[in-house]
Amino acid sequence: MSSDPCITLVTGGARSGKSALAETIAARHEGARIYIATAEARDDEMTQRIGLHRDRRGSGWRTVEEPRDLAGALARTDGQGARLVDCLTLWLSNLMADGDDPGPRVRRLCEVLGTQDSPVVLVTNELGLGIVPENALARRFRDEHGWMNQAVARVADEVWMAVSGLPLCLKPQRGTP
Amino acid sequence: MSSDPCITLVTGGARSGKSALAETIAARHEGARIYIATAEARDDEMTQRIGLHRDRRGSGWRTVEEPRDLAGALARTDGQGARLVDCLTLWLSNLMADGDDPGPRVRRLCEVLGTQDSPVVLVTNELGLGIVPENALARRFRDEHGWMNQAVARVADEVWMAVSGLPLCLKPQRGTP
Amino acid sequence: MSSDPCITLVTGGARSGKSALAETIAARHEGARIYIATAEARDDEMTQRIGLHRDRRGSGWRTVEEPRDLAGALARTDGQGARLVDCLTLWLSNLMADGDDPGPRVRRLCEVLGTQDSPVVLVTNELGLGIVPENALARRFRDEHGWMNQAVARVADEVWMAVSGLPLCLKPQRGTP
Structure with missing residues (x-):
């Protein structure tokens, strides 16, 4: 693994600007740049959301669809460029x-993240801040998701939270991305 | 527009101290000071909330009720004092x-915000941090609301988030209000 | 009360790492160290959560169960060590x-917090950031809970928010715990 920070977690609420x-x-x-998509287009709403994200990214990205074996997808694409995983919530x-x-799958993901040579940016959601x-x-789901976020944040070099489209640095503490 | 920061967005959860x-x-x-109220007192619960806010503000505020044409209300009151818009969530x-x-209405609001001579403070909610x-x-609603927040935060000079009554600066990064 | 900061509020979402x-x-x-538990093991799910927390704390903690008279429990244990109250959400x-x-009970809690000689760390939740x-x-409940959080945050010497297991300081502004 290079000495540069290379594992980044981006969290945030729905429509908070996480993917951007x-x-x-x-x-x-x-x-x-490689986009690892965990979404499955099971209904029209999801198909539309996937299309919106693809349009914004534009060209210059190779897309890998991998709804389940995320650790494998990272291992297979290491050394080929920066990977953007969107998103851990759909994967879970x-x-x-x-x-x-999900426990063993999350642990395996964290192990693989610890051995990557190429950068990885992972998108997740904060979803535990509403009423029970x-x-x-x-x-x-909320419990498992919170534990997953904690585990990935622990191995990440930097963690950002998007709020109203603005970046807030959670790890390490600093200004703007 | 003056060179002083004058467009401020205040976001936060329910009962987080946003309005204060x-x-x-x-x-x-x-x-x-002009209070631009977007609420409509459609039921007892809303009437009570509106009353609580009015009592806390006290005198010294002129109130303008404008549940829909927010861009117009800002244009009409520019030059007359600082405006507080409470809130964008009810407006949407x-x-x-x-x-x-809502897309064209949000874009029009952002255009008008870019031409104001008097300060504007806008209150909104963060509401995308719970379970889907x-x-x-x-x-x-959650999608449109998130896009609205991003658009307004982009044109704002400063953005704050209230958490448990405490201010957290999101734009630009600094200490206390 | 000692001149050291001694009343700490820790807030955050579900499974955000608040208790840790x-x-x-x-x-x-x-x-x-004294653990003041406000939970009542009314069902299997709650019994399991209580057990998880107890296992993580390990030995070295004395447990006081007090689901309602929190002000009394703090008054009775003052001078005996640091207290950890987990959590205000269940108490409310x-x-x-x-x-x-709850209003008078929250005010009484805040009065008692202002007179403590031994440290108190209180855990609460942020739960107003989802859809209404x-x-x-x-x-x-969301309203009363938000007002409680604001009242306790006001009398606290320091306030932290846990996000994906990471600490974010809300009061006063500083780096890591």
Whole structure:
């Protein structure tokens, strides 16, 4: 792993500008850029969101679709350029929809992040700041998601939170991206 | 437009102290103060909330009620003193309840904000940090609201977030209001 | 009250690392440590969460269970060591389930916090950053909870917010705990 910070986590609420911030951060790195998409276009709403993100990124990105084996996708693309993973929330949602225990998958992801030579920018959501959900599955998702965020933030070199489109640095403490 | 920072956005969660913070910021400006209320007292709960805010502000404020034509209200009151707009969330909610496409209205608001001579402090909410709402209308509102916040934050000179009654500066980075 | 900062509020979302951060802060203080638990193990899910927290704290903590009379528990344990109150959200929930008006209880808590000789670290939640709840009781809880957080943050010497396991200082502005 290079001595430059190279694992970046970008968190934030819905429509907070997380993906645009992650793209700005990925663009600091020279060379090829690879977009690792965890979304599956299961309905019209999701298809539309995926299209919006693709249009904004523009050309210059190679897209890899990998809804489940994220650790494998990172291992396979290491050395080929900066990777942007969008997003961990959908990845976790896919794992839990399959009935997988996410704990070991998150640990494996963190191990692989610790061995990368090329930069990785990961997008996630903050989703534990509302009223306790009435739905038990939503509560369990919220728990697993919070633990995932903590685990990835721990191994990340830098962590940003997007709020109303503005970057707030959580790790290490500093000004602007 | 004066060279002093004069467009301020104050965001935050429910009962986070946003309005009190916005009043403190508006009180830094000398001269008359105009409160632009976007709320409509449609039910008892809303009537009570409006009354609580009015009591706290006290005298010294002229109130303009404008639930929809916010750009017009700002244009009409420019040059008459500092304006406090409370809040953008209710304004967007009113527009969407009417079936309006909020995009052009938000763009028009941002244009008008760029031409003001007197200060404007705008209150909004952060509401995208919970679990994805099951209700499709709530998801659409959350999306439009997030895009509105990003657009206004982009043209604002300073942006604050209230958390547990405390101010956190998001733009530019600095200490206390 | 000693001249050292001794009342600390730790806020944050679900699974954001609030309790672990609060334990780190309490561990800065020398001497005995007292854990004031406001949770009642009413169901299996809650029993499991209580067990997880107890396992992480490990030995070295004396536990006091006090779901309602928090001001009394602080007064009774003052002078015996640093106290960690986990959490204010459950305490407020217990009071409201009993039909109590929380306002006077929160004011009394803040008075007692102002007279403590031994440190107190209090854990709370940020829960007003999602979509407005459809349930009127949830909206009322969100209001009372936000007012409680503001009141306690006002009397606290320092306030931290945990985000993805990382500490963000809200009062006073500084780096790491």
